[in-house]
Amino acid sequence: MRDDQITRLQALSERLGEVVITEVDPHNWPAAEKLPADLTQEERGNRYWCKKNAAATMTLLLKVVNIAGIMNRQKPAPDAGHAVDELDGELAAAEREAQAIIERMQKAGNVS
Template identity: 40%
Template sequence: MRQDQYERLQALTEKLTDVFLDEADPAKWPGHGIAANTMEAKTRGDRYWCKKNAAATLTVIMKTTSLIGVIQSNSAGGSGGAEVESDGKDSDGLDGEIRAAEKEAARLIDKAQRESGKVAFDKRVHGK
């Protein structure tokens, strides 16, 4: 990657962060100040769409930040500047990333359930 591309990538990340901060502000979402059970279906749907849009923007920020990190790591490692190497994980593209995220989420849920089960067991057995 050329230096000018790297600098544009950094600038893009900053712009995206500004957009995300604007999109993620709940005060700007449809139905602000209205209880969810009193909202019309359209308002709830629009609110949900705004949340998903902010999450998608954050995903792009994370990707650009990750790419910047890879470039910096390669530069620090002496691989000759801003070269991006493929680690083979992106061969499935977005679908592969989604599967990996789902797998990690399932692992974290299992861990949390095991820990909460242990706490409940300890309370029953030890009376804590």
């Protein structure tokens, strides 16, 4: 996928997240103020439909987030080369410092 498509998927996942939050809120379901025993058949059906719809939206959100995450992991970070060079430099400096310590200890007679 192109970078712009991944960015659009990420934006879409944020909007879907807001929809999920609204749809899973029981206060937004039909006859929210009623006890289950007091629901009419139509209210029960509508409420059940709202739950199924919320679950379907949640599934859609998870799939979009998963795809966007996979695509982000597959592309190299923009500064990945710089980070590797920086780590190589730090490693080389640490090796030089360790070698200098070993040489000083050998001169002092502490290491054979």
